[in-house]
Amino acid sequence: MIQVQEQDFQVQELYQDLLEKNVTGAVAMFVGLVRHFSDQPVEACSFELEHYPGMTEHNLESIVNEAKERWPLLDVTVVHRVGQLSINDQIVFVGVSAAHRAEAFAACDFIMDYLKSRAAFWKKETQGDKSQWVSAVEKDELSLKRWS
Template sequence: MIKVQQEEFDVQALYDDLVVNSNTGAVAMFVGLVRHFSSLPSQDCTFELEHYPGMTEHNLQTIVEDACSRWSLNAVTVVHRVGKLAVQDKIVFVGVSASHRAEAFQACDFIMDYLKSRAAFWKKETQGNESKWVDAKEQDEESLSRWE
């Protein structure tokens, strides 16, 4: 399942959907949160995510298909929020079920690495009255080299 949405998501319900059959021996999940990114602890921060509808879902589907071709997976769920988010709001859920933990862990890690670098999302941080678009991080690109 792949969803791009503004609404909050229910981690327990998404987990439940990953336990698809008695062959499921492991579920690995990642939940990303908006962190307080200002150097001033008292300063209000908001985070805004924009995307290109259709293209974003296609990017995510390609990433999931690649993971499924590398590991024997039972189910994969990716939910990514867009719109304005506040500190500690959930941004992304990646969940993978497999027969064995190593496959689930590796596939979840792989999906997150590629999602951070290849999915069509644009991020804007607002601190007080100042906003800026967030550039891609070199570290995210370097993480991809593990999977080549």
């Protein structure tokens, strides 16, 4: 399942869905939160995430399909939020089920690395009265190299 949505998600429900679809040996999950990105007080910071509907889902499908080609996965769930978010809000869920933990961990890590660099999302951070669109981070690009 791949979803891009404004509303929050329930981790327990997404986990339960992964269990119900398959007899599995392992589930690896990652939940990303909006972090405090400046020295401003939390109340002075905001975060907006935009996407290009259709293109974003296509990017996510490609990433998941590549993970499925690399590892014998039973199921994958990716939920990514968009819109106005606050510090500590859940922003992304990646869950992977596989027969063995090594494949589940590796695929979950791979999907997150590629999602950070290749999915069509744009982040805007506001600190006090200043706003800026966030550029790609070099360390995210370097993380991709280990999968080559």
